[in-house]
Amino acid sequence: MFNYESRIENARKVINEADYILIGAGAGLSTAAGLEYSGDKFKNNFGDFINKYHFTDLYTATFYDFQTQEEKWAFWARLINLNRYNKEPLKLYSEIFNLIKDKDYFVLTTNVDAQFEIAGFNKENIFATQGDYGMLQCSKACHNKLYSNKELVEKWLKNTKDCKVPSNEVMYCPVCNEEMDVNLRKDAYFVEDDY
Ligand SMILES: [Zn+2]
Numbered sequence: 001m002f003n004y005e006s007r008i009e010n011a012r013k014v015i016n017e018a019d020y021i022l023i024g025a026g027a028g029l030s031t032a033a034g035l036e037y038s039g040d041k042f043k044n045n046f047g048d049f050i051n052k053y054h055f056t057d058l059y060t061a062t063f064y065d066f067q068t069q070e071e072k073w074a075f076w077a078r079l080i081n082l083n084r085y086n087k088e089p090l091k092l093y094s095e096i097f098n099l100i101k102d103k104d105y106f107v108l109t110t111n112v113d114a115q116f117e118i119a120g121f122n123k124e125n126i127f128a129t130q131g132d133y134g135m136l137q138c139s140k141a142c143h144n145k146l147y148s149n150k151e152l153v154e155k156w157l158k159n160t161k162d163c164k165v166p167s168n169e170v171m172y173c174p175v176c177n178e179e180m181d182v183n184l185r186k187d188a189y190f191v192e193d194d195y
Helices: 004-017 027-033 039-045 047-053 069-083 091-100 150-159
Strands: 020-025 104-109 126-128 131-138 180-184
Touching: 004 091, 020 091, 027 091, 039 047, 039 069, 069 131, 069 150
Parallel strands: 020 104, 104 126
Antiparallel strands: 131 180
């Protein structure tokens, strides 16, 4: 009775009958959807960084303490472009969207890759508690504005040489002139805006 098939069938029935859907998502969903932080995709896209910094996978690389802003943004631009600005939605996210799009739904996610948004979920109905690869903030959180990095990432990608972006393309905080950071909940300086 409670085999795999019937459990899926039951889940479909429950979803169809529900008035409201609350989705809770974490890293496993993006992994299942094909966003990898190791393996061939990592090796094919980060060869120069792997040679220079001996990175073993993309996840641990995100904790690397780059000595210069030029190196830091060359690395992050590559990662953000790969796992945040994919144009085609990931199939698994699209399938979930198709299941629930006509419902009253809300998404609570610890993923920072914006894949719900890319798949068509309404941004207003998503709370990404741990941040967003697509946003920059003051590293000292001197003010709580978030800055889209879409255009910067494109520029950084195009102009990266020897794992560095040009110095004149590094962004500094427009208020206090400190370094910028990707908007990720990793320290006490995480900025949350009104979304
Ligand atoms: Zn600042």
